[in-house]
Amino acid sequence: xxxxxxxxxxxxxxxxxxxxxxxxxxxxxxxxxxxxxxxxxxxxxxxxxxxxxxxxxxxxxxxxxxxxxxxxxxxxxxxxxxxxxxxxxxxxxxxxxxxxxxxxxxxxxxxxxxxxxxxxxxxxxxxxxxxxxxxxxxxxxxxxxxxxxxxxxxxxxxxxxxxxxxxxxxxxxxxxxxxxxxxxxxxxxxxxxxxxxxxxxxxxxxxxxxxxxxxxxxxxxxxxxxxxxxxxxxxxxxxxxxxxxxxxxxxxxxxxxxxxxxxxxxxxxxxxxxxxxxxxxxxxxxxxxxxxxxxxxxxxxxxxxxxxxxxxxxxxxxxxxxxxxxxxxxxxxxxxxxxxxxxxxxxxxxxxxxxxxxxxxxxxxxxxxxxxxxxxxxxxxxxxxxxxxxxxxx
Amino acid sequence: xxxxxxxxxxxxxxxxxxxxxxxxxxxxxxxxxxxxxxxxxxxxxxxxxxxxxxxxxxxxxxxxxxxxxxxxxxxxxxxxxxxxxxxxxxxxxxxxxxxxxxxxxxxxxxxxxxxxxxxxxxxxxxxxxxxxxxxxxxxxxxxxxxxxxxxxxxxxxxxxxxxxxxxxxxxxxxxxxxxxxxxxxxxxxxxxxxxxxxxxxxxxxxxxxxxxxxxxxxxxxxxxxxxxxxxxxxxxxxxxxxxxxxxxxxxxxxxxxxxxxxxxxxxxxxxxxxxxxxxxxxxxxxxxxxxxxxxxxxxxxxxxxxxxxxxxxxxxxxxxxxxxxxxxxxxxxxxxxxxxxxxxxxxxxxxxxxxxxxxxxxxxxxxxxxxxxxxxxxxxxxxxxxxxxxxxxx
Numbered sequence: 001x002x003x004x005x006x007x008x009x010x011x012x013x014x015x016x017x018x019x020x021x022x023x024x025x026x027x028x029x030x031x032x033x034x035x036x037x038x039x040x041x042x043x044x045x046x047x048x049x050x051x052x053x054x055x056x057x058x059x060x061x062x063x064x065x066x067x068x069x070x071x072x073x074x075x076x077x078x079x080x081x082x083x084x085x086x087x088x089x090x091x092x093x094x095x096x097x098x099x100x101x102x103x104x105x106x107x108x109x110x111x112x113x114x115x116x117x118x119x120x121x122x123x124x125x126x127x128x129x130x131x132x133x134x135x136x137x138x139x140x141x142x143x144x145x146x147x148x149x150x151x152x153x154x155x156x157x158x159x160x161x162x163x164x165x166x167x168x169x170x171x172x173x174x175x176x177x178x179x180x181x182x183x184x185x186x187x188x189x190x191x192x193x194x195x196x197x198x199x200x201x202x203x204x205x206x207x208x209x210x211x212x213x214x215x216x217x218x219x220x221x222x223x224x225x226x227x228x229x230x231x232x233x234x235x236x237x238x239x240x241x242x243x244x245x246x247x248x249x250x251x252x253x254x255x256x257x258x259x260x261x262x263x264x265x266x267x268x269x270x271x272x273x274x275x276x277x278x279x280x281x282x283x284x285x286x287x288x289x290x291x292x293x294x295x296x297x298x299x300x301x302x303x304x305x306x307x308x309x310x311x312x313x314x315x316x317x318x319x320x321x322x323x324x325x326x327x328x329x330x331x332x333x334x335x336x337x338x339x340x341x342x343x344x345x346x347x348x349x350x351x352x353x354x355x356x357x358x359x360x361x362x363x364x365x366x367x368x369x370x371x372x373x374x375x376x377x378x379x380x381x382x383x384x385x386x387x388x389x390x391x392x393x394x
Numbered sequence: 395x396x397x398x399x400x401x402x403x404x405x406x407x408x409x410x411x412x413x414x415x416x417x418x419x420x421x422x423x424x425x426x427x428x429x430x431x432x433x434x435x436x437x438x439x440x441x442x443x444x445x446x447x448x449x450x451x452x453x454x455x456x457x458x459x460x461x462x463x464x465x466x467x468x469x470x471x472x473x474x475x476x477x478x479x480x481x482x483x484x485x486x487x488x489x490x491x492x493x494x495x496x497x498x499x500x501x502x503x504x505x506x507x508x509x510x511x512x513x514x515x516x517x518x519x520x521x522x523x524x525x526x527x528x529x530x531x532x533x534x535x536x537x538x539x540x541x542x543x544x545x546x547x548x549x550x551x552x553x554x555x556x557x558x559x560x561x562x563x564x565x566x567x568x569x570x571x572x573x574x575x576x577x578x579x580x581x582x583x584x585x586x587x588x589x590x591x592x593x594x595x596x597x598x599x600x601x602x603x604x605x606x607x608x609x610x611x612x613x614x615x616x617x618x619x620x621x622x623x624x625x626x627x628x629x630x631x632x633x634x635x636x637x638x639x640x641x642x643x644x645x646x647x648x649x650x651x652x653x654x655x656x657x658x659x660x661x662x663x664x665x666x667x668x669x670x671x672x673x674x675x676x677x678x679x680x681x682x683x684x685x686x687x688x689x690x691x692x693x694x695x696x697x698x699x700x701x702x703x704x705x706x707x708x709x710x711x712x713x714x715x716x717x718x719x720x721x722x723x724x725x726x727x728x729x730x731x732x733x734x735x736x737x738x739x740x741x742x743x744x745x746x747x748x749x750x751x752x753x754x755x756x757x758x759x760x761x762x763x764x765x766x767x768x769x770x771x772x773x774x775x776x777x778x779x780x781x782x783x784x785x786x787x788x
Contacts, residue, residue, distance in 0.1 A: 001638045003409025008402060014655065015397025211635035213622060214642055217615035225608045241605035244395040248608055248655075257651070261408065261642075 001211050001261040008255050010147050011174040014248065016240075018176045019051035019137050022094065023059025029133050029173040031092025034063035035085055037105045038096040039070065043139055046184045052096055052137050064088050066108075072276050072283070073100040073107075075155045078118055081108035085132065093134045095172075098193075099143025099152075099283075102136055106151040106170045109134050119155055121164050124369045128167040136175040141182050141247040142193030142284065144200055144254020146175035154277060161277040162368060177251065179243035187234045191341035192284025194230035194246065197253040198223060199287045203266045204259035206298075206305065206377045218258040220312045225249045227313060230341060267375030268294045271385060274361040279352045288343035289350060292335040293391035296328075298378040303327045347392040355393040362386050395605050395655040402649050404541050405568040408642065410634075412570045413445035413531050416488065417453025423527050423567040425486025428457035429479055431499045432490040433464065437533055440578045446490055446531050458482050460502075466670050466677070467494040467501075469549045472512055475502035479526065487528045489566075493537025493546075493590075493677075499528050500545040500564045513549060515558050518763045522561040530569040535576050535641040536587030536678065538594055538648025540569035548671060555671040556762060571645065573637035581628045585735035586678025588624035588640065591647040592617060593681045597660045598653035600692075600699065600771045612652040614706045619643045621707060624735060661769030662688045665779060668755040675744045682737035683744060686729040687785035690722075692772040697721050741786040749787040756780050 011028075013021055026034060034056060043049040056063050066081045084090070085108060095105035109131040111118025120126045136146045145151070149171050152163040164170070182190070205219040225245050232242035252258060271294070272286035279286075299306045307323040310316035310330025314337075319325040335345050347353045362382050365371045373379040380388070405422075407415050420428060428450060437443040450457050460475045478484070479502060489499035503525040505512025514520045530540045539545070543565050546557040558564070576584070599613040619639050626636035646652060662685045669680040693700045701717040704710040704724025708731075713719040729739050741747045756776050759765045767773040774782070 001409070001635065001642075003412065005405065005407050007405040009405075011399065011401040011403075013399050015395070018397065211638065213635075214615070214619045214639045214646075217618060218612065221608070221611035221615045224611060228607060241395065241607075244605065244655075245608045248395075252608075261638075 002209055002263070004260045006256065006260050007168050008147060008171065008257070010172050010255070012147070012177060012251065013174065014177045016178060016180055018178050019048060020055050022052045022135070022137060022176060023055040023057075023061055025174045025176070026056065026061055026092055026094065026135055027059055029092070029135065031133060031135070032061065033088065033090045034061055034092045034094050035066055035081060035090045035108065036063045036094045036096060037066045037069060037081065037101050037108070039101055040068065042184065043096050046139065046181050048096060048137060048139050048181050052094065056094075063094070064090060069097065069101045069104050071100050072154050072161065072280055073104045075119065075153055075157070077104050078107040078111060078153060081105075082111040082118065085112040091132060093132055094137065095134060096137045096139065098138065098140030099145045102134070102143070102145040102172070103151045103153060105134050106131070106145070107153050108132070110170060122153060122155070122162045124165070128164060128169045131169045133173045134170070136172045138175060138177050138247070139181040140185060140189065140193055141243070141250040142196045144197065144250050146172060146177065147251040147255030149256070152273070158367070159277050160367070161273040175251070177247050179240055179247045182243050182247060183238045183240075185237070187237075187342055189282075190233050191230065191343050192282045193250065194226050194341060195284040195288045195338060195343055197246070197250040198226050199268055199291055200253040201258060202291065203269060204262065204264045205309070206265050207262040208302075208377060209262040212262045215258050215260060215262055222249050222253055222258055223313045227337060234341060263376045265375050265377040267377070267380050270365070270374045271388065274365055275350065275353070277364065278357060278361060279350050281350045281353075285344050285350065288338040288345055289347060289392045290388070292331055292338070292345060293388050295331045295334070296391055297384070297388045299327050299331065301378050306330055346394040347389070355390065358386055358389045361389065396603055396657070398654045400650065400654050401562050402541060402565065402651070404566050404649070406541070406571060406645065407568065408571045410572060410574055412572050413442060414449050416446045416529070416531060416570060417449040417455055419568045419570070420450065420455055420486055420488065420529055421453055423486070423529065425527060425529070426455065427482065427484045428455055428486045428488050429460055429475060429484045429502065430457045430488045430490060431460045431463060431475065431495055431502070433495055434462065436578065437490050440533065440575050442490060442531060442533050442575050446488065450488075457488070458484060463491065463495045463498045465494050466548050466555065466674055467498045469513065469547055469551070471498050472501040472505060472547060475499075476505040476512065479506040485526060487526055488531065489528060490531045490533065492532065492534030493539045496528070496530055496537070496539040496566070497545045497547060500525070500539070501547050502526070503528050504564060516547060516549070516556045518559070522558065522563045525563045527567045528564070530566045532569060532571050532641070533575040534579060534583065534587055535637070535644040536590045538591060538644050540566060540571065541645040541649030543650070546667070552761070553671050554761070555667040569645070571641050573634055573641045576637050576641060577632045577634075579631070581631070581736055583676075584627050585624065585737050586676045587644065588620050588735060589678040589682045589732060589737055591640070591644040592620050593662060593685055594647040595652060596685065597663060598656065598658050599703070600659050601656040602696075602771060603656040606656045609652050609654060609656055616643050616647055616652055617707045621731060628735060657770045659769050659771040661771070661774050664759070664768045665782065668759055669744065669747070671758065672751060672755060673744050673746045675747075679738050679744065682732040682739055683741060683786045684782070686725055686732070686739060687782050689725045689728070690785055691778070691782045693721050693725065695772050700724055740788040741783070749784065752780050752783045755783065
């Protein structure tokens with residue numbers, strides 16, 4: 001186990017009806033004038049918007065609104081939010097939605113406290129020292145941004161989907177997690193969320209760090225939970241127990257509970273960011289395509305870890321004579337699982353995607369600061385990236 | 395899953411050499427004059443005292459010392475510490491040691507900020523509103539107080555070993571966890587720690603709350619880790635990987651990561667507190683005696699949960715025809731495991747203990763506010779408590 005620091009000072013209020021505590025939580029963490037950030041109509045249809053605004057009003061907290069945040073959130077909305085915060089003298093951000101809304105609020109929070117362009121944090125020009133406080137009311141179990149120290153924004157100028165270096169300054173002060181709000185999600189979005197959280201765990205699980213027995217088991221506990229709960233939530237959208245498991249697993253998958261003290265990989269995420277930058281596909285859908293192909297490309301690097309994954313997560317029988325068979329079976333099972341959830345698992349299933357774009361995606365990746373190599377379990381250079389992406393062209 | 399709030403805002407600095415960050419961590423969390431609380435010579439022998447005091451000096455932080463804290467920490471030292479804090483105008487507590495030292499520092503912290511007797515918080519006379527900040531340098535993996543919201547002190551007047559109602563105000567600001575400091579622990583203390591953390595998990599695991607698949611798996615991941623690592627740490631006291639697993643598992647076992655959203659039991663702890671109040675035995679040793687007896691008394695309440703415990707934690711084969719057999723096998727395995735670690739598992743192995751005292755322990759328990767019934771998985775009244783304790787007289 002490597003040395004580490006773990007600091008997760010977010011207050012999580014979990015369960016049915018917790019959104020009514022929003023106003024008092026904003027007060028507790030020092031907010032007095034709020035920018036409420038959200039997407040479109042779904043938070044109005046599922047009751048979340050009404051519950052949150054009622055709670056803010058009851059607590060006597062005035063708020064402005066910034067709506068229309070979309071998947072793969074864009075820099076334009078961040079600039080707009082920063083301007084509103086400054087003009088109106090707002091001191092607290094409430095993100096009502098999923099990862100895109102939360103990341104937009106986080107970026108506004110860091111940008112509002114900085115004299116220059118907020119994109120400087122993403123381009124690596126400067127380091128995040130502080131941020132306006134952010135609170136979250138989560139309505140999609142997926143990105144884990146409600147408990148994480150990370151943030152991803154797409155800059156319209158150059159179609160750059162980049163993340164910040166991890167920073168405790170962007171951890172939300174509080175996150176309200178009410179599984180009821182996720183019951184109205186369409187199956188496709190529920191599935192995308194499940195893939196995203198499994199990817200967050202796998203990026204930590206496939207590690208070269210020795211002596212990580214405890215976090216290995218925590219990763220497996222989370223993966224098994226998602227494998228168990230996601231099909232239930234899709235079969236019966238109002239299955240509260242399954243929705244609750246997914247929601248809490250999604251947070252634990254990315255607040256780094258299961259990743260402390262071990263090298264992490266993140267190669268699949270890096271490659272998926274190119275997919276969604278090119279085709280604006282859902283992050284989870286892109287991951288469902290990329291991750292099994294990455295696994296097939298790298299599994300020989302540590303056959304026994306992939307065999308363990310197969311046995312512990314999918315209940316495969318161990319082939320002690322040929323562990324390779326077990327390793328490959330586990331990858332196959334993962335792809336079948338994604339497919340059963342209704343996810344794409346090949347490049348051509350993503351709208352607009354074609355294998356001719358692969359070299360362009362590799363080139364686009366080069367523009368990123370420290371674009372190559374990426375990955376830690378296995379180092380991925382331009383040729384390896386191209387080869388993995390060709391592996392999605394089934 | 396029940397609704398819950400989870401708030402664990404402690405910064406954990408984990409690994410070899412982390413004690414040298416003590417001074418900067420005290421500064422980060424607003425401390426300028428420290429009371430350094432510790433036990434006896436072990437922290438001087440293992441280098442922890444030197445590392446911590448050097449770090450405080452380097453950061454220019456003056457400190458007073460309160461030493462001589464013993465197992466089952468007493469109220470006398472708490473009163474002494476409160477007086478020193480007030481007289482010297484100290485504003486931060488650094489606990490260097492294990493659960494007894496940390497709980498003493500926590501009690502000093504809450505008492506120093508309160509006009510009345512600190513015991514009022516334990517007797518239920520008043521509620522904890524605030525506390526001086528506490529930082530921890532942990533030297534024993536056991537109690538989990540380094541991340542917890544609880545605190546147990548024994549009042550010399552009446553030999554009352556009581557805890558406070560859980561309060562986020564007493565969570566440490568930071569905890570330094572360096573597994574190296576635990577390498578010099580004698581096998582007996584290592585074993586006591588392992589039992590204590592397993593008990594913290596079991597008190598959460600044996601629950602009547604339905605739909606707790608995720609936390610069930612997290613509990614099992616932690617239990618398996620302790621079952622795997624504790625014998626290794628005892629066989630080779632310098633096994634860093636095993637020491638590291640135990641240290642992080644001990645924190646996770648009690649910061650409530652694995653207990654959120656489910657009713658918790660705590661009956662074994664309540665009964666053990668009487669054992670250690672009567673015989674001043676190590677908490678872990680008392681738990682090794684009480685917990686299997688409690689299990690044998692209650693297992694018929696939920697045979698399948700005990701069968702699952704046997705299969706998932708000890709790898710027992712499931713007897714599908716007679717799950718009761720599997721349940722009982724798991725309890726037997728637990729007792730054997732404790733015995734193999736060198737722990738007592740019967741009343742008579744505790745120095746001075748005799749079955750004639752059982753009625754007195756039951757009577758002593760009655761003095762406690764809301765003394766009976768206790769437990770949540772199965773309610774325990776005076777007769778049940780006597781019966782369980784008689785079950786330890788093997």
